[in-house]
Amino acid sequence: MHCEDAARALYAGETPQGLDVHLSACDECRLLAEDLAQLNGAFARARAEWAPSPAFHVTLPLAPWRRLAIAASLLVIPLAGWAFASIRAPQPIAYDVATLLEPRPATEPSDRELLGALFLEESQ
């Protein structure tokens, strides 16, 4: 086996017949084999150790129909509240007939009118 064949096999991760014999006789190819083995060791460590943090969590967006449902429910809640409040609002159904028949008292005189009356009384 020539160095070129050995290198091709080593880079491809293959172990053809005669490779061991060549490596035992060729320092350059043996060095290549060692370097590649070291890199493979690092790859294996990366495979074992590279992991996302425990807090990592993929958050998926809501489906469009769910988003619509949520928007609709947000709209329904205030509407329902308003409808409920309007049902429960006190209705003035019991009238005091006497109060209604009695002449209504004149509206209270304003300050200006009171002052005017006082002034008239004083002057009289």
Add this chain to the structure above:
Amino acid sequence: MTNTIHPISNGKTVQEPELIRRSKGGSREAFGQLVSRYQLPVYRVIRGILGSPSESEDVAQEVFLKAYANLAKFRGESGFFTWLYRIAVNEALRARKRRAFANADALPEVEAPPAAPPEEDAPTLATLEKLLRKLSDEFRSIVVLRDIEGLSYSEIAEALEIPLGTVESRLFRARQELRTLWRKSKEAKNAL
């Protein structure tokens, strides 16, 4: 890998094509099962390409959102995971370009890796990340898919949408370059 059994919350087990079918029908729970199965390898692919742990999580989130939004386009002609890897590689490379554009002047490329212990023979993870960063996007993607994720040549061809022969030749050249970088790194260390 397409016939893997997955447990679901009601105690039954569902095969992956069924999970995909349910996800297409809008089942978030089914898609959640797919996410939990693939979030680790997807994260690793992104991490291998990007280097930054926190940024990799953000991109992984984007990958799954994109997959969820485009699930209808997945026709099952390729494996689900190779389809997912394709999205992951593309999104990671896009994020890398975005970052390079944004940080061209001032900031370093990634957050500083933790202090590495003295290296005896194999490269530490920090060194591996440094070596991977020196590779081109094409080389880094293929090395990550093959050497870290262990995908077959045909799976890589599917994921990267390149011919099988290109996978072989590109991987060969990528490993050659990586080894050269590793050798230089060791020699530089020995010279000190």
